[in-house]
Amino acid sequence: MTTAVPRTEVGPLLRSWRERRRVSQLELALRADSSARHISFVETGRSRPSEEMVLRLAEHLDVPVRERNALLLAAGYAPRYAETPVDAPALGALREGIDQLLTGYEPYPALVVDGTYTVVAANRGITMMLDEVPAHLLAPPLNAMRLTLHPEGLAPRIRNLPEWRGHLLEQMERQIALSRSAALRALYEEVAAYPLPATAEGTGEVGGEEPRDERPYPYFALPLRIEYDGRVLSFVSSISTFNTPLDVTVAELAIETFLPADPETVAYLRTLSA
Template structure:
């Protein structure tokens, strides 16, 4: 059967595995020990002298913590069919997953919470989301809504963020770490776009007394809301879409914010 153009351009699996190993800063010996194979065998796989079995590809990908999306690409490069599904969120297969996400978001009210995909596009938000989107330009609220663009764009949330340089540095740092783990070209393009927005560069400072996390300090009415955020993901995903979902939940960082949002700090 004649190969397609995409298949001919696909790098060999050995080269891809080597790239992932180097991205994880592992030597051949270290990866071989973790995967319980010989360093010689791994060397042959990386150089193309040995064709890995499907099980070997998956074992190495597991120890390299390769995202499911890219594990499918490794399998294709090795001549095997992908094994991890990628169902749309609105598909019957993921109905329970989406229901679970919405349940978590509702349970977090009256505090804001959002669910985003791998590119930080908004999947769902709870009833308190307008607290964060108030005053944002309409063009940033047209689907797909990108949470990072909405936050850092000059027409977005940025003018309301008191500590914009600090929060911008925090978000760009998270994005760089995600990019380092995934080498995702779409994330790289998003990072380049966001870097071009105004907002300043945060000074390198030691934490002050009592500082434990970076809060989002948001101008609201005549005062200021201070919010902490946490990120949750599914612990045992077997679907690409599910693995790439994350929920960001915001909590009040002080009593005044909690009182404004309608629930006392315990």
Template sequence: MIATQTAVRVGPLLRDWRQRRRLSQLELALTAGTSARHVSFIETGRAQPSSDMVLRLAEHLDVPARQRNALLIAAGHAPVYQETPLDAPEMTAAREAVDKILAGHEPYPALVTDGAWNLIAANNGMGKLLASVAPELVAPPANVLRIALHPDGMAPRIVNLGEWRAHLLDRLRRQCQASGSETLAALYDEALGYGGEHEGPEHNSASDLVLPMRLRHGDLELSFFSTVATFGTPMDITLTELAIETFFPADEQTREFLHS
């Protein structure tokens, strides 16, 4: 009876992830090397999946590590992914790698965020982007999306605010869909509440290749594009959710300003 009850709990969760990925039971079964009948039995609670089966299905459903642990627990198994604080001794190598990237990117801005867009670290170059942001927005725990789009944040200085807002919200929306995170969904709803129009790219000279963020800084207009890097093959939840965003000058005026 206990096994059946646990299976009932994990079944709807797996079904939700399968439907989120728009896969049929047969499609999932074929990629995971099992039968559609077995997938159906798991989803309806008629079969209790082993930990290996839960992980195999989660892998082919591209379920994030944090939610894979939740599936394992719902199926009555122990979680396999640890969540180690970034300041723990065993994270020294990862921490040093992050610090090296941030320092090596100077004088250009760079920052590190967690899975909820919270600011973990930043280099000195970020100071130029954060000028005039309300102190309460940059006080811990600071959130990068709020810093960018809140009316008391960078938003009043972003020249192409409509298209930049649309870019950030689309990126967040895709993360919500991929992760099923209620925290991200709440952040998305909060950002929508800031108001403002959502515009597509203007396709001017700077955005022919990438969408820049055009920022007022005194009498200057600075233009940046960014790249986002993540850890390869992470086995810890903290590392799976870390993102390193590096900003580059999109024009010569911005490059000269950053080097001045």
């Protein structure tokens, strides 16, 4: 039997997440060991879900950890997940592990960003790319998207800027759709409005570079092709997150590593390592 309770905000929020995930009430009920009738009552405010039910539904809807706290608050419960500052003593082991990982990846570039692309840590492979970036873009808090797409940042040196810019903006659009972050939306609107360098406007290449299909070897993923030290280095990126995080800060951290995409880049980075 379902008990009627005063309408709360959690029902519409859960319905929004379910519709965003394109899951029917019946499918969600089967996943969460409930009934479609109960899911309907929760969404319309006729039934107040238990704390356990809110967390179970959030898990099956793959709701981000930060938004799970919001669901709990809307249902009248205390937040379950802490948001620990990344420099807090409690995350000391995490920071040490990240530093070891980034150092071990050198001379290849790698960095860690939070949910709004603020740089938490970076290795020397990344910092070597920033030699010509003006000081105002390097002032804390350092933001990876601003550094990459700002017309005074790395953008003028990226040989395939239109393609790489499109990739980054699409990545941000997917994250905004998942997290509904106002801060991330503001960052997206800022960097999407940056003008392209004159050499990149209306072309697929910057600086007259030959088309990729004329190169002697194919790329296995969209590369970042960037000028450095009088040559063009090519990288493909990989992003890793932490498995089953129980802290909002940790849940939003992402480790991005850049793998050399061609033999010339491998050879050059090996000379740096030597």
